[in-house]
Amino acid sequence: MTYEDIETPAPLVDLAIVDANLKRMQDYCDRHGIALRPHIKTHKSVAMAKRQLALGARGITCQTLGEAEIMADAGFDDILISYPLIGKVKRLAALAARIRLTVAIDSLAALEAAAEAATLAGSDIAVLVEFDTGAKRTGVVSVEEALALAGKVTGTGNLVFAGLMTYPANENTVTFVNAARAAFEQAGIAIPLVSGGGTPDAFLVHTLGVIDELRVGTYIYNDRMMMGASHARLEDCAFDVVVTVVSRPEPDRAVIDAGSKSLTSDPSGKGGPGHGLIREYPDAVIDRLSEEHGMVDLSKCDRKPEIGERLRVVPNHVCPVTNLHDQVLVLENGTISAWAVDARGLTR
């Protein structure tokens, strides 16, 4: 398939950029003695996860049980599910029986679910206690809670306390971990590992001095949000949505065949205005989306695209975009082929 053969809208991944992104992160981690455990939520692809492992990743991170099951089916045997699993004991047990599984917990309920699954599986489940460093989503908010949960983990059947986990890794992480080290030492509980996450500040994680393992997802593809966070340059963005101009109703307006069902409505953070960056017309702004329409403001463009012209859009936030597509087209050595997004839609 050639570029001109692509039916639009369609995601197109440049594998040379992917490989450079993967290598840069692995090299960074190797240089600083940090284990890399890539988060597959961004690509949801067995083939991409294999590339990450081949470069030296310790294992993989999944956010849902469904993602982990697909990856286990494909042979991955060291998986962290960085999410509290509630109400999924049987599936968790089935997974624990066949791979080395780590789960994150931040409550007694999640601990008990993991314990029940481990008993049912007759296997160990490793447990990280998640703590909050300002994201204010999951994670315990105090060292006392972390210690109480870790204590219960060490005293519970087939559970193994594997350490602490947070997202994102930042200055608060240092404060928390140092306080935790003191409290845990006093309680006689070792902290084998501190796992931190987040692509935006990934390359600063070594400066924190407390992170043993890094979980990052977006770095494989990058996007406008990562550009806005100064993690990536445009040339580090590996994932475009190829679109076609389908209408030019007014001199300063084009309509592309990609709306919220192809690009999502996710904002760009500090990555710039609108719903994606058009590589060929960087001064154009995709200022509104409906489901299949992307309205493009051309008022700041000297050149303006014509109907039928094919454009490449760097999405604001690539992770939910991948999740819209059963396949991504992958450009490798000048040829384009379709790769499966194996875990697409597996939110359960």
Added chain:
Amino acid sequence: MTYEDIETPAPLVDLAIVDANLKRMQDYCDRHGIALRPHIKTHKSVAMAKRQLALGARGITCQTLGEAEIMADAGFDDILISYPLIGKVKRLAALAARIRLTVAIDSLAALEAAAEAATLAGSDIAVLVEFDTGAKRTGVVSVEEALALAGKVTGTGNLVFAGLMTYPANENTVTFVNAARAAFEQAGIAIPLVSGGGTPDAFLVHTLGVIDELRVGTYIYNDRMMMGASHARLEDCAFDVVVTVVSRPEPDRAVIDAGSKSLTSDPSGKGGPGHGLIREYPDAVIDRLSEEHGMVDLSKCDRKPEIGERLRVVPNHVCPVTNLHDQVLVLENGTISAWAVDARGLTR
């Protein structure tokens, strides 16, 4: 399957509400002598489209060629694609060869693509000329352009001029159509049909006096946006995402297992704050989403949910939510079964 068996997050459709919504719209159209051509973009389901047809819909509307192909495979033989099709001549021809097909155009390029497809197919293709009534997406912006395109359609091989089309139908539609009627009459071109769209003001369309055919999608399920537009009440919302509370890190914060990959980041319009309405806790606000986390502010709630509690979330905008799921669970007479979202992901 019972409600308690549902693995979350999962979409759940109440078929009794669906049927009431469908009947209300069909009755409205029947009462006012307006043909109903439901837009399948909201449900993307063959079974749901069949229910719409069984109640008296004239045919169906699709937004993409892929949606139309799936519906044609299922036996639908009167389909409007309300979108300019550029760069898809061969597939368009193959479809035109097997069903009664209408397409919308707003440019010479789209007209020529339709003409080429019709020739290739050896079949007629009916053509609606799209005009803009303020949405500023696709559609010609002047009567002169509409007339010029209609004139070219009538003079082109296998194309048949079917009339005018717009979205949304509003007061501007009246102005445009009246001016068009005068200009077209002078040019000796009849306007067989004026097709208008949009659920929010659907029940006012008869007052415009110029709409022959109504294209509506969201009315089948409704959502918070339709509540905000005063089209629907909460009891008219047929589509929930069933979620589980997976974390309660602080007294006023819960985390549910549905984020942007289950609810999308679409705003609610005037439908209220946050990323969806929790039926059981209407004072709670899903104030932030990450991909698999929904952060819920409970500060205004008297009662507060516990970990493991199952909740039902009415999404802000149901159409892109449907498109995330291969199946929806359908509640019918007390039993729950899975129905396919046949056209999920078919953005091409």
